[in-house]
Amino acid sequence: MEIKQKLQALKTLFSEMETALIAYSGGIDSTLVAKVARDVLGDRALAMTAVSPSLLPEELEDARIQAAEIGIAHELVETREMENPNYTANPVNRCYFCKSELHDTLKPLAREKGYPYVVDGINADDLQDYRPGIQAAKERGARSPLAELGISKLEVRQLSQLLELPWWDKPAQPCLSSRFPYGEEITVAKLHRVGRAEVYLRKLGYNTLRVRSDRDTARIEIPAEQIQSFIAAIDLPEVVKTFKDLGFVCVTLDLEGYRSGKLNDALLKA
The missing domain is CATH 3.30.300 (GMP Synthetase; Chain A, domain 3)
Incomplete structure (x- = not known):
């Protein structure tokens, strides 16, 4: 599938969703998801950023700026993974406990606001890496449009460039x-x-x-x-x-x- 076809497939997917609450970190993946969701769904798309000590204040500010530029509604929510000893002990599946806290926080908020599920920025390449947090998201019913359509990290950058997003080459910034x-x-x-x-x-x-x-x-x-x-x-x-x-x-x-x-x-x- 050519890159423009993948963009159209992404738009179609959001059109079928009808609404979308995006777990939005401000990274290039979730920002692309937020951009396309906003283009397709307008005010039926909401970006929500989890705020915790593992997120740099500068990254939070980038998320605010990018959300404003693409025009999507943006809200913040505090997560408390640092209160979970399973997380702070830093086991090999630490990411599972982080994403569990994220989605256990976002899922009830999504339901309260009328969104049937949470959408994240997991891409196809992430599925090939050791990412225990992906399992936590799946267990809680999150959807991953980029992964569902087989969109790789490189293609995320290509799509971001195609959509003229100025941060298309932003370096990855995990927690x-x-x-x-x-x-x-x-x-x-x-x-x-x-x-x-x-x-x-x-x-x-x-x-x-x-x-x-x-x-x-x-x-x-x-x-x-x-x-x-x-x-x-x-x-x-x-x-x-x-x-x-x-x-x-x-x-x-x-x-x-x-x-x-x-x-x-x-x-x-x-």
Whole structure:
């Protein structure tokens, strides 16, 4: 199916839904879903963003701006996954407990507001990765239009570009809890620390990156092809000072380079 045909299929799917409440993070996937839903359904589409310590304030602001630009109604709701010890203990299925909290919060709200189900931004590529949160969403009756139509991450970007969305090339930004190795307890303070470290590096011009946190050690991941220029161009003592001011004891650079989902490598060795 060509990209324009997939766009039409997505529009048809929303037309058949008649209403849509979108679990909207402000990432490129859920924003595309929100855009098409708004185009097809008008005021019968609602974007709802879950607010918690694992969402950067800057990402929340992006979500607000993008929702306003595409014209969709946008509401916020607080989720409390940090109150669940099954989540904060950071087991390998941590994401299951996160998405359980999300959909256990959104589903009754959707029913109250007259929406038969919640729609998310899961794409076809996500189904090939280790994503225990997908199961939690399925168990609670959520629909995933991108995955249902076989739309990949690359096609999400192509569709976003076709629709002239200015953030079509926005880097992926999963929740901050994904920065910690499985088994390390997650706290609000740790989430804040790693979040501020990433924002600091983005302000230096590095948009595709992760700051992995292992206890009090920060490991900076940037694309492998940028490592040499990073070392040459950045004031490394200032970076170290900034990270230590945030509470890190040791600051390292991953010479393998950035790779999404790298912490899942430990599961393959288990």
